[in-house]
Amino acid sequence: MKTKLNTIGLIGKYGQEQLGQDMRRLAEFLLARNLRVIAENDTARLINLPEVKGEKIESIGEKIDLAIVIGGDGTMLYVARNLADFEVPLVGINQGRLGFLTDIAPGMMLEEVGKILDGDFASEIRFMLHAEVMRAGKIVHTAVAFNDVVINKGELARLIEFEVYLDGEFVNNIRADGMIVATPTGSTAYALSAGGPILHPTLAAMAVVPVCPHTLSDRPIVVSSDSVIETIILELGDQRSYLTLDGQASVSLQDHDHVYVRKLTHPLELIHPSGRSHFDVLRAKLHWGEKL
């Protein structure tokens, strides 16, 4: 994060009118500190202050030094993907239920944001993913993800079949509901439900997790985040397959498509209140054993 912040971006969870008051209080708090405030269009409408201009989510990244997000982890994922090109640090405020990414409680919002602006914070670098679909030799789709890139079946067919390559080396042929490539950030999300391991947030690794594989020994593999994972879709027939980003956006895949997943060049900076431990959040959310 820059030492001198000029402009703060505010982004609230979509369609949550009741967040308006919190967002406005936060905007006023920032303005009172002589900061410029820009909000995503919907959020700006809720804030409804003449000093706070609205901006499209796709372009807000180029105008701000820090983004403050109010919502759940889903909102953070959405913002991270849209700001991926701009290297803007993110702060997450939850709406009442602790998130892995939104670790500031709403009641502590002004206090914690104040501390962060005063330079009392912890910074953490996380990587994101870049996915590319190649069809008949041409790139037909590219996308980014913060949690995971998922190749999954459509609603009916039980299994899709695909081949997996790591840095060009053949790994195996898998028949499954699908396959997840997760960042450390995403390792506590869908990949965990599918039987994947928890990756330490700063580990330079991705988890490749098959979803309900037909072969019971098809197990999660953890590989370097410098690797490229290539998946070739096989024999879809009348089945359908999709590429899904963070469980939020998806694109249809076709037979013989090659999907390449690799680390996105730009990393993402998460700003946390200082003294916060990732394991505190894990223990709380997963009901893990506390110190006696």
Add this chain to the structure above:
Amino acid sequence: MKTKLNTIGLIGKYGQEQLGQDMRRLAEFLLARNLRVIAENDTARLINLPEVKGEKIESIGEKIDLAIVIGGDGTMLYVARNLADFEVPLVGINQGRLGFLTDIAPGMMLEEVGKILDGDFASEIRFMLHAEVMRAGKIVHTAVAFNDVVINKGELARLIEFEVYLDGEFVNNIRADGMIVATPTGSTAYALSAGGPILHPTLAAMAVVPVCPHTLSDRPIVVSSDSVIETIILELGDQRSYLTLDGQASVSLQDHDHVYVRKLTHPLELIHPSGRSHFDVLRAKLHWGEKL
């Protein structure tokens, strides 16, 4: 199985022209034993013998004493669902790859079918499932399944949410990719990939297996086959959910739908060559350890 068989039904895997010759050899073999032979329409066309009449899959069951199926386990599931009302025993001949249900190798077809007709066989009773979708107090769909009834998400949304009741008693609220109710027959299919246990083929029990549940302690539950499992679909919003039968047929579900799954009244009789063990098939297909 009746002691005196008069009419045999023949059903081949759909669209497999190369099965024609095998089917014809089998039909001639049966006719030579003075049995009547009826075939499913497509199969009859491939057999192409004047003595073998074609019949629709939906109605063939009322005219035959035994059904011989050539194909994979998928074909057996399809036939079992269509013959569910008629209490016709099934024999399964695989196309080269051993199946759980199709345990006669193609090369042994005439020999093994001959033995069965001579009374040298093992009979096994399996139960099937009946599913009912109730919407706003009315039954809008009913279906049968041999392997499993699956409630699953559509292609995009990562999670659906539903409540589960057992014989009217609340079990829990689950957020997951879906949930499988599997018969013992289905316990070695999709349910196994989703982490379910193997149920002994003749056990009077069903496995209720969540698919990629968000709560890691949502584990497979095994309940009596006399129980009724009720699932209430919650808060789909713009997500979609489907009821899928044996991974082959599906119907769309809506918010607040109640899905009831119970044992189908009519059981299904499988005819195996005598001396065959279910565990032989499991060991072969799952690469289990053999006797030293």
Add this chain to the structure above:
Amino acid sequence: MKTKLNTIGLIGKYGQEQLGQDMRRLAEFLLARNLRVIAENDTARLINLPEVKGEKIESIGEKIDLAIVIGGDGTMLYVARNLADFEVPLVGINQGRLGFLTDIAPGMMLEEVGKILDGDFASEIRFMLHAEVMRAGKIVHTAVAFNDVVINKGELARLIEFEVYLDGEFVNNIRADGMIVATPTGSTAYALSAGGPILHPTLAAMAVVPVCPHTLSDRPIVVSSDSVIETIILELGDQRSYLTLDGQASVSLQDHDHVYVRKLTHPLELIHPSGRSHFDVLRAKLHWGEKL
């Protein structure tokens, strides 16, 4: 449970001096209802009332009509094994932490026990296990268990190898840390930690669960409680193997030992407060989703 109770047995968790007061209050409560009270020797010492005679745990079963146990699930298992021959119903009072078997809270003790004595209760029949070790053709050990019979490795060796047979039919050869045969009661204990399914408490089935098997497709199998599971220990060499009952008692096994596990002839009756659901306990202990 008999309609006319004469003598109640009291058994407290071993070595818990602080339970003395609760046990004494309970004894006085029972005596005031003109019931005879007998306590296990240690418990009798803590109760310290002239009307309450002590008795050995092994023989208390033949003198009482109902056993009230104060402790945790571990105490219930210990009592169940010792009373297995006597068909004495059991009531479990926990010490503050809800158990699967001890579902009466200490603060509700007198009220709930009073209701049970008044005939307001739910009765549930569970089965126990009988294990037999045969060595060189002779039975060298027999034992009972309520949760599970476990065949496990000693402290050093990583793997033991054994063959499994179901009703005389070969199942497979397993190399693993061990294998659990669990009752429905035990399915929420060690077997669950090892990846086994939850069996409905009244299901007539046992779960056979390999512990950390070397072959990843060695999965839990659920079989009828009328089956006999035979395990043959192979090639221990200098390794060691043990038969463990409910995780509390164990006996050393040798190479070529045959271990037979089957349902114990006498069932066990558990007495619960009426209106209690097994799933309430499961949801509370496993942090499952509640009704919205």
Add this chain to the structure above:
Amino acid sequence: MKTKLNTIGLIGKYGQEQLGQDMRRLAEFLLARNLRVIAENDTARLINLPEVKGEKIESIGEKIDLAIVIGGDGTMLYVARNLADFEVPLVGINQGRLGFLTDIAPGMMLEEVGKILDGDFASEIRFMLHAEVMRAGKIVHTAVAFNDVVINKGELARLIEFEVYLDGEFVNNIRADGMIVATPTGSTAYALSAGGPILHPTLAAMAVVPVCPHTLSDRPIVVSSDSVIETIILELGDQRSYLTLDGQASVSLQDHDHVYVRKLTHPLELIHPSGRSHFDVLRAKLHWGEKL
């Protein structure tokens, strides 16, 4: 590996007399290439050539430039631990069953070793683990491991309890059969059986895998190989706990012992025939799907 090799060490699986002939052929092959050959004492006795001196396993490392091991993966682990201080590269020849570490088939032994000596090989750097037991402020035991350091229960008690810290930060309190800290090399061994992920062989990470944890959400965690994992043993009571290295050596632990596991300073160099893929071995051993 050095470009100019002078002395080769030979080490065979302990107690395998039938390896003598192979070892001797190999020794003669090496001597014919004007290399010095030293063998581990038992192996030297089997080779029985005056030119091949015997040496203790603990000290052979300081005298050789390359160690050739004939046996299984277990023999490689044993040799790796004993040569850990000497940075001697290892070549593994299996005894007929492909291993993850012993990937040269016995029939190809001379041909493949010849190629390696001619400079045609692939070199791979793997890290090992260092474990330290601190009791009452003093280091009472240190050890090295190549696959895994395991903290496990004794033969009877079902659960041990311990606290886990990562680089001084509290992770959680676990009640389980034990916990495995595995290298990438060990990730395909015991850790895989316990539900851990497969780590790519060259990934700078360790997997921390609970064994049969009581809390179902206690899942494998993958952390940087630069981290220190500290485990504090709690409340053993009359239970027992052990620290086990590669499943081969063990030391008894006591209540309140602190166990520190970290990467061993010296890495290990494995020499493979060129053109060999780690995934080839995985596919073969785990029955994974091959390219169609």
